[in-house]
Amino acid sequence: xxxxxxxxxxxKVFPGVKALDNVSFxxxxxxxxxxxxxxxxxxxxxxxxxxxxHKCEAGKIFVNGKEVEIDSPRKSMDLGxxxxxxxxxLCQHLTVAQNIFLGREITKGMRVDRKKLEEKAxxxxxxxxxxxxPSERVSNLSVSKQQMVEIAKALSQNIDILIMDExxxxxxxxxxxxxxxxxxxxxxxxxxxxxxxxxxDELKRITDRVTVFRDGxxxxxxxxxxxxxxxxxxxxxxxxxxxxxxxKEVKRGKKIFEVKNFTNDGLVHDINFDLxxxxxxxxxxIVGSGRTELAKSIFGSIGKPVGEIIVEGKKVTINTPEDxxxxxxxxxxxxxxxxxxxxxxxxxxxxxxxxxxxISTKFLKKIKRKELKEKSNDMIxxxxxxxxxxxxxxxxxxxxxxxxxxxxxxxLKNPKIIILDEPTRGIDVNAKVEIYGLMNALKENGIGVxxxxxxxxxxxxxxxxxxxxxxxxxxxxxxxxxxTQEEIMSYST
Numbered sequence: 252x253x254x255x256x257x258x259x260x261x262x263k264v265f266p267g268v269k270a271l272d273n274v275s276f277x278x279x280x281x282x283x284x285x286x287x288x289x290x291x292x293x294x295x296x297x298x299x300x301x302x303x304x305h306k307c308e309a310g311k312i313f314v315n316g317k318e319v320e321i322d323s324p325r326k327s328m329d330l331g332x333x334x335x336x337x338x339x340x341l342c343q344h345l346t347v348a349q350n351i352f353l354g355r356e357i358t359k360g361m362r363v364d365r366k367k368l369e370e371k372a373x374x375x376x377x378x379x380x381x382x383x384x385p386s387e388r389v390s391n392l393s394v395s396k397q398q399m400v401e402i403a404k405a406l407s408q409n410i411d412i413l414i415m416d417e418x419x420x421x422x423x424x425x426x427x428x429x430x431x432x433x434x435x436x437x438x439x440x441x442x443x444x445x446x447x448x449x450x451x452d453e454l455k456r457i458t459d460r461v462t463v464f465r466d467g468x469x470x471x472x473x474x475x476x477x478x479x480x481x482x483x484x485x486x487x488x489x490x491x492x493x494x495x496x497x498x499k500e501v502k503r504g505k506k507i508f509e510v511k512n513f514t515n516d517g518l519v520h521d522i523n524f525d526l527x528x529x530x531x532x533x534x535x536x537i538v539g540s541g542r543t544e545l546a547k548s549i550f551g552s553i554g555k556p557v558g559e560i561i562v563e564g565k566k567v568t569i570n571t572p573e574d575x576x577x578x579x580x581x582x583x584x585x586x587x588x589x590x591x592x593x594x595x596x597x598x599x600x601x602x603x604x605x606x607x608x609x610i611s612t613k614f615l616k617k618i619k620r621k622e623l624k625e626k627s628n629d630m631i632x633x634x635x636x637x638x639x640x641x642x643x644x645x646x647x648x649x650x651x652x653x654x655x656x657x658x659x660x661x662x663l664k665n666p667k668i669i670i671l672d673e674p675t676r677g678i679d680v681n682a683k684v685e686i687y688g689l690m691n692a693l694k695e696n697g698i699g700v701x702x703x704x705x706x707x708x709x710x711x712x713x714x715x716x717x718x719x720x721x722x723x724x725x726x727x728x729x730x731x732x733x734x735t736q737e738e739i740m741s742y743s744t
Contacts, residue, residue, distance in 0.1 A: 253316045255280050255443050256301070256332070256412055261310035263296055265647075268639075270296040271307070274469040276462055278412065283434060283444045283457045285475070288464035288487055289679035290649030291637075294447050295337075297464070298414050301445075302334040303327035314412075333410035335401050337417040337447075337677060338588065341389050348372035348385035351404045375403045378436070380429030394586065395422050395538045402430065406437075413437065414445045419453060420677050423538035423705070431457055449679055451480060452708065463487055488681045495684060496712025499691035503715070504528025506564075507699050508580075508668050510549065513558030518544040519723045522558070526668065526699040531690055533714035533731070534703045536743050541723035542703045543585055546670045550575045550582040562667060576605070579667030583657055583674060585703070587650075591657040594646040598638050601645055602627045602660045630659040635685060651682025658689065669693060670701045675709065687713050707736045719743055 256278040263271040271293045278284050286294050299305040301312070303324040312319055314330050321327050327334075341350050348369045349356075357367045372385035381399050389397060398418065405413060419427045434444060434457050446458065454461070454475060461478065463470040463486045470486050484495075508526040513519065519541045526532050534542045547553040549560065551569040560567055567578045575582070584590035593601055603610060603623050610619045610626070627641050634655040638648055645653060654674065661669065671690070675683040690713060693700050704710050710717055711731060718728045719742040726742040 254278055254313070255315055256445075257313040258297070258301075259311045259313075261297065261300060261307050261312075263293075263300065263305060263307045268467075270467050271300075272467045273310075274464060274467070276469075276472075278443050278445060279460075280443055281438050281441045282459040283438065283446050285446045285448065285454055285458045285461045286464065287447075287451075287461060287483065288470075289681050290651040291466070292464040292487075292679075293467040294464055295416060296467075298334060298416055298445065298447065301327065301332055301412075301414060328408060328410075331409070331411035332414065333405040333408045333412070334414040335405045335416060335418050337420060339394070339397050339401060341397055341400060341404075343388075343390040345389060346385065347376075347383055347387050347389060347392075347400050347403075350389055350400055351375065351385075351407050353404075355407075371407070372403070375407055379403060379406070379433050381426065393538065395426060398422055399426060399430075402433075406433070410442070412443050412445070414447075416447045417449065417677055418446075419448065419450060425537070427453070449677060449683075450706070451483065451680065454483075465489060484680055487679070495680065496709060497684065497687055497691065498713055499694060501529040501691075501694050503530055504697055507562065507697075509559070509561040511559040511561070513548070513556060513560070515544065515548040515554040515556035518554055519548055519556075522725055524718055524725060524728065526701065528697040528699060529694050530716070531694055531700040531702055531714045533710040533717040534701065534720060535707065535710055535717050535739050536720035538705070540720040540743065542720055543672055544723065545720070546582055546672055546701070546703060550580060550670065552582070576664060576666075579665075580670070581661040581664060581666040581668070582670045583661065583672060585672040585676065587653055587657050592645050592653060594653075595644060597642045597644060598631075598636075598648075598656060599623055599627045599641040601656055602630060602663065605660055605664050626663055630663060634659045634689070649678075649682075651678040651685070654678055654682070654686065655689075658686075666698065668699045668701065670703070672703045673705065674702065675704070675706070683709075707739060710739075711736065 254277040258276045261271050261274050288294050296305060300307050303321045303326050306322060312321060319330060351372045352368055356363045358364055369385040376383050383396050383399060389400060402418060418430060458475040461475050462472040505528055506525050507528050510522055510524055513522040522545060536542050548556045551571045551574050560569055562578050569575045588594055603618060610622050611617060636652050636655045645656060674686050690700055702714060714731045716728055717731055717739060719726045719739055721743055
């Protein structure tokens with residue numbers, strides 16, 4: 252059988268690690284082929300080889316049966332391969348239309364034909380079922396809408412093969428439905444799609460075949476309809492995971508956190524809720540409901556909110572994140588690479604950032620290296636962070652390990668309340684279970700946990716109560732064990 256894309260015996264080595272070890276992969280015309288595996292399995296490395304970002308040390312690549320050498324992104328594009336990366340790659344100061352056709356502008360004489368550019372962009376955006384305006388500056392868009400622009404940019408190219416790396420990580424259910432309709436249309440037009448996702452429940456909606464990588468090696472390839480979800484997970488992690496949502500029942504303690512009559516103009520309005528020791532409070536709502544805005548308002552990082560915040564019975568004033576941290580409140584952001592980490596710095600340096608006052612000498616303000624090393628190693632052990640050394644650059648680690656570092660550095664501050672914004676986004680199933688285990692441990696230690704998530708199964712699987720938001724307001728608060736996805740969605744919409 253001839254394939255539109257085939258890789259044989261691909262090997263890729265980075266300093267100190269073999270990212271891909273003699274792996275194979277193939278793609279048929281008009282199919283969606285899911286490439287699955289844990290963080291660090293080699294999925295993204297394989298895609299970067301197909302897209303010309305990396306060059307392999309060994310192996311062959313064929314496009315439509317002909318052996319090719321993909322030595323640059325331009326060569327990949329010329330071969331009809333397009334890619335949508337998990338990390339956004341947009342020019343924030345340009346418009347949506349300008350981003351979609353960047354480097355391929357439609358001109359009129361010596362000038363860019365902005366009208367034609369926006370007309371073409373509008374066609375693509377409407378096909379995707381989104382209401383984004385082509386003339387809108389990208390910096391004004393939410394993360395989810397910027398993700399849709401990335402997808403539109405890829406679709407605007409004359410491609411036969413489209414690689415999607417976590418395309419739905421920032422999308423609402425409505426936007427995901429729109430994307431899947433686009434995928435169905437692309438399949439009908441004979442386009443082929445490689446689909447990478449940690450949201451395994453999505454696969455049944457669009458996937459034809461599945462290939463699993465683990466630790467840089469090819470494990471198996473099969474038709475999705477011939478396997479169960481448990482079998483797929485087992486192949487990904489090398490063992491069975493008996494409980495994806497390991498809920499731990501803890502006796503609820505005293506009230507440790509309360510928000511009263513809390514408003515931040517244009518963001519959230521008249522917010523009232525409380526949180527108890529040993530409780531995980533989930534926050535649900537569609538994209539744009541105000542979940543992240545509420546978290547950041549409480550943390551003092553956006554706007555000028557009014558209202559009361561009470562920690563352990565004492566009213567506190569929070570105007571800045573520093574005020575929040577001093578009062579025992581920490582916030583783990585949704586975008587870990589942009590807001591949670593200094594990715595070009597080392598593991599130890601990232602751990603040091605919240606602790607500079609505590610681990611610096613009094614007069615010369617020099618970091619106490621021994622103390623930092625001890626604290627970092629202790630947290631690495633507690634969080635089961637996989638890193639070659641403390642000096643390893645954070646950008647080289649998998650998404651799951653990066654997320655553990657973001658959480659771990661704030662746990663070094665011994666918080667009373669921890670707000671986790673999409674803590675399992677973009678990480679594999681095994682790392683998710685470890686994050687849930689960590690949340691249970693925080694719960695057992697009497698720490699109040701607030702968890703924002705777009706994934707209803709995980710909210711229903713791990714929280715004690717769920718607060719449902721819509722249009723910047725709380726619509727309802729439900730006990731997790733006595734509610735359903737349908738009830739939550741009804742309040743959300």
